[in-house]
Amino acid sequence: MEQSGKIGKEKLSCRGITKSFSSSSGNFEVLHDLTFDVYENEFLVLFGPGQCGKTTLLYMLAGLEECTEGEVFHNGEPVTGPAPSRAVVYQTMALFPWMTVWDNVSFSQKVRKAEKKVIAERTQYFIDLVGLTGFEKSYPVQLSGGMKQRVGIARAYCSDPDVLLMDEPFGHLDAQTRYMMQESLGKIWENEKRTIVFVTNNIEEALYLADRIILLSDCPSQIKKEYRITLPRPRSLVSPEFLKLRKEITEQMNMSD
Amino acid sequence: MRHNYGKIRVVLYGAGTFLVLLSLWQIAAMTSNSEIGFPTPVAVIGRFFHMLSNKVGSYTIWGHTLWSLSRVVIGYLLACVLGVVLGLTMGWFPYVKALFKPVFDLLRPIAPLAWIPLAILWFGIGEKYKYFLIFIAAFVPFTLNSYAGAVRVDRQLIGAARMLGASHSQVFFRIVVPSAVPSIFSGAQVALSNAWMTMLAAEMVRSSEGIGWLIIAGQGINDMTQMIAGMLAIGIVGFLLANGMRLLERRCLVWNNQGK
Numbered sequence: 001m002e003q004s005g006k007i008g009k010e011k012l013s014c015r016g017i018t019k020s021f022s023s024s025s026g027n028f029e030v031l032h033d034l035t036f037d038v039y040e041n042e043f044l045v046l047f048g049p050g051q052c053g054k055t056t057l058l059y060m061l062a063g064l065e066e067c068t069e070g071e072v073f074h075n076g077e078p079v080t081g082p083a084p085s086r087a088v089v090y091q092t093m094a095l096f097p098w099m100t101v102w103d104n105v106s107f108s109q110k111v112r113k114a115e116k117k118v119i120a121e122r123t124q125y126f127i128d129l130v131g132l133t134g135f136e137k138s139y140p141v142q143l144s145g146g147m148k149q150r151v152g153i154a155r156a157y158c159s160d161p162d163v164l165l166m167d168e169p170f171g172h173l174d175a176q177t178r179y180m181m182q183e184s185l186g187k188i189w190e191n192e193k194r195t196i197v198f199v200t201n202n203i204e205e206a207l208y209l210a211d212r213i214i215l216l217s218d219c220p221s222q223i224k225k226e227y228r229i230t231l232p233r234p235r236s237l238v239s240p241e242f243l244k245l246r247k248e249i250t251e252q253m254n255m256s257d
Numbered sequence: 258m259r260h261n262y263g264k265i266r267v268v269l270y271g272a273g274t275f276l277v278l279l280s281l282w283q284i285a286a287m288t289s290n291s292e293i294g295f296p297t298p299v300a301v302i303g304r305f306f307h308m309l310s311n312k313v314g315s316y317t318i319w320g321h322t323l324w325s326l327s328r329v330v331i332g333y334l335l336a337c338v339l340g341v342v343l344g345l346t347m348g349w350f351p352y353v354k355a356l357f358k359p360v361f362d363l364l365r366p367i368a369p370l371a372w373i374p375l376a377i378l379w380f381g382i383g384e385k386y387k388y389f390l391i392f393i394a395a396f397v398p399f400t401l402n403s404y405a406g407a408v409r410v411d412r413q414l415i416g417a418a419r420m421l422g423a424s425h426s427q428v429f430f431r432i433v434v435p436s437a438v439p440s441i442f443s444g445a446q447v448a449l450s451n452a453w454m455t456m457l458a459a460e461m462v463r464s465s466e467g468i469g470w471l472i473i474a475g476q477g478i479n480d481m482t483q484m485i486a487g488m489l490a491i492g493i494v495g496f497l498l499a500n501g502m503r504l505l506e507r508r509c510l511v512w513n514n515q516g517k
Contacts, residue, residue, distance in 0.1 A: 082420035088420050111422050159421050
């Protein structure tokens with residue numbers, strides 16, 4: 001492919017992955033023969049309509065779901081299960097409700113039995129980074145939706161992953177909070193560059209955040225088209241270039257195959 | 258202000274019903290011409306306070322209550338430890354479930370009271386048989402609720418913990434156990450009232466102290482006042498235990514309450 005000018009080497013590689021679920025009414029295919037790479041420090045958005053397969057695809061990258069066919073490689077090694085090197089930010093947040101913000105964020109460091117001093121520094125750093133300073137002792141139930149997802153992002157970052165996998169992390173938030181979180185995430189990522197794979201069905205969100213967008217078709221999902229987004233950051237949601245791309249991708253998405 | 262006023266009214270209504278019932282009881286007892294003298298509430302309350310400082314049998318009512326409580330506490334704590342361990346491991350480790358769940362399912366519908374004759378045969382009429390019965394009564398709800406708590410752990414939290422690097426044992430101790438705590442607490446409430454009830458039966462069958470004994474001894478000498486005063490003690494202590502447990506639960510489960 002025409003990837004020559006890209007920032008880094010391949011982090012994740014999907015080779016012909018297919019996923020189908022069997023039910024009483026037969027096999028239901030959600031992903032069909034996907035092959036693509038994710039490059040180092042790239043912000044890749046998997047964008048597509050409806051509810052078909054995007055989350056499943058992300059879970060397969062994480063190792064939380066098995067491929068029916070094909071394989072996922074992470075730094076050349078086949079992915080066989082979940083690992084701290086690929087942290088997931090869930091749409092449902094999936095915070096540990098009995099732990100405070102501090103304990104949620106520091107969890108990965110604690111289970112790895114890191115040094116106390118290291119744990120404290122890292123945890124504080126990422127809590128500060130996502131703007132939750134002062135809420136260290138709060139429980140998730142005491143936080144708003146946007147704040148909860150900040151905890152989710154800090155928790156994923158704090159485990160020092162090689163790749164961050166985000167599953168529609170702002171899907172449950174109201175529009176206003178969503179804009180704020182997109183802006184925050186953009187800034188966080190500028191400060192702490194990581195390889196991010198981000199799933200969404202919101203075109204604005206995709207265009208605001210992505211270096212590259214992979215447009216997926218509806219069920220079973222296949223790669224329809226790829227877009228490299230080179231608009232300067234921070235992006236304006238109303239610049240003519242932005243709106244033009246938005247129109248183009250939306251039309252492409254709605255076109256039947 | 259208005260809110261407080263409403264609260265006061267609720268309390269007043271409750272107290273009103275209580276007073277009406279007590280008055281009816283008082284009037285009925287005073288006008289009754291039955292041969293067995295039915296005690297008035299005033300007499301019962303009077304006797305209750307009398308027993309606080311005067312011995313019935315070998316102890317004051319404080320002493321009897323402590324005896325009953327100590328039996329409940331021992332059987333209950335034993336049931337708590339074993340029930341929670343068995344329930345959680347059965348809920349999380351398939352081979353523990355395969356080993357113990359069938360036996361447990363077979364034994365659990367047997368009411369604790371059905372064990373009384375066997376328990377006396379095995380342990381004699383001393384303290385041990387009472388501990389055993391109370392243990393059985395509390396063990397079942399503890400085990401069942403711990404099991405349910407472990408089974409119903411949010412799978413996504415398990416996935417999240419694993420992707421954050423938790424080992425299998427860390428997943429069990431840091432995720433499964435704490436997320437089962439609310440369920441264990443509701444088991445603990447049921448276990449407590451079961452234990453408290455079973456203690457009475459055990460004491461009534463065979464003992465020489467305790468609130469159960471107090472009531473049975475009252476029956477032996479046709480002293481209805483003593484029996485009802487004993488029942489009053491059961492009610493008060495049972496009420497305090499249940500509320501104490503609720504308080505403890507609220508303390509331990511701050512994260513489960515809407516930010517309180």
